[in-house]
């Protein structure tokens with residue numbers, strides 16, 4: 073099953089690089105899908121920038137500025153290699169996934185989407201892969217169409233096919249749902265979209281941190297992800313695009329660095345990627361992201377996936393033992409990294425609050441996916457997510473904490489039914 | 499001190515004034531965009547005095563307990579007096595320190611009350627922001 077050089081994770085050694093886990097008992101951090109912890113080598117790389125070669129990039133004609141520029145561009149190469157982009161130039165640094173998607177919506181979208189065109193999304197999109205398209209549709213008169221999910225929480229592929237037609241100009245889809253954990257059949261989605269001449273934007277915020285994503289094999293047109301969910305710092309994200317598309321697209325933000333020449337009334341623009349990186353970028357953060365790429369590739373993406381699958385499977389099994397629990401999404405092997413659930417009669421905020429008292433950090437809320445909450449007919453869910461530093465013991469503590477929450481909250485029968493499980497439609 | 503102590507849990511489990519009024523003089527409902535919790539408050543008002551109050555909706559311990567405490571607090575008081583209730587008054591009623599997310603849970607009932615009774619749409623404590 074595994075590739076020849078597969079090496080399982082040495083979780084104990086990995087945890088040594090995360091000072092946040094040094095307490096006793098250690099923090100059971102089960103919210104990496106929101107933002108992962110940052111390992112010491114990444115912090116050290118950013119410190120080295122600040123301590124030894126802090127300067128702006130591109131323009132300085134002195135040694136440390138050249139060093140900063142080289143490190144910034146080195147990070148771009150590392151990211152390109154991670155997702156197998158043909159050229160480093162196809163990597164545009166942004167603040168995060170959200171900004172990367174907005175860049176496409178404003179720049180490519182405004183130039184290529186018009187009245188009567190259709191944009192196909194799924195009901196499981198994060199707001200960051202939904203709202204920019206709503207705004208584009210409102211500007212242009214295009215229509216949004218939504219692919220539904222099956223009862224198991226998988227993308228309804230037959231429905232997706234039905235929605236595709238010659239008016240479909242764009243398909244914007246998440247690779248992995250941040251609520252259900254569902255891994256979507258991206259290759260088939262892209263092939264079917266291309267067959268009707270549509271472009272495809274992939275929200276890879278939850279996939280790139282967890283397994284190997286190959287943009288050439290997928291043949292996606294755009295792909296976006298965030299550094300902070302893959303052991304990198306906040307403030308840095310990535311947009312990958314096919315080169316001809318990026319070259320044709322008008323700039324997004326105007327300003328310094330993105331120009332070639334500027335006259336009073338007109339400017340000419342720099343080449344890709346500088347055209348899309350107006351102003352001083354997040355230099356330390358880009359460098360940090362490069363080291364985060366090193367960190368997760370040294371651990372091994374395949375090993376990370378195997379490890380988080382094991383945790384996910386174990387969590388499914390343990391949590392199913394809890395009375396009144398509902399697990400959302402498909403079976404563990406069809407998921408990556410996240411497990412959403414509700415415990416009958418306990419609001420997800422209360423679940424998260426009580427777990428916090430026991431040193432377990434999970435998320436409770438709508439996870440920026442309100443249309444999906446509505447579809448699931450819930451107000452909110454609790455969500456545990458797993459990454460390379462998590463252990464079976466973390467899952468045990470989650471299980472124990474949920475039992476404690478039930479002891480505390482379900483002591484007597486309530487006069488008013490709690491309702492996290494009861495949505496608007498019921 | 500933890501946020502799951504007896505007094506709050508009592509309010510949560512057996513809230514005061516839970517329900518709706520058949521012909522409320524004022525009825526308003528809002529949700530907390532952070533979590534989708536939803537609270538409705540119905541008031542029966544005579545001569546500027548809150549004669550009847552009911553709340554309904556769904557939420558976590560904090561938002562439901564805060565609604566229960568708030569309705570106890572305002573029953574029988576004048577609208578003018580109730581208008582003075584502030585963010586700090588609510589946090590004092592709750593009586594335990596809350597993080598910023600849970601503060602919103604605690605303030606949702608007061609926000610609903612103020613929007614319904616006085617048309618004040620800001621979050622309590624952020625009126626001037």
Ligand SMILES: Cc1ncc(COP(=O)(O)O)c(C=O)c1O
Pocket residue numbers: 105106168169170171198200201246248249250275277278298309440
């Ligand atoms: C699937 C998905 N898309 C997009 C985002 C947005 O990422 P960011 O907030 O870094 O822009 C997230 C993060 O919450 C996510 O899980």
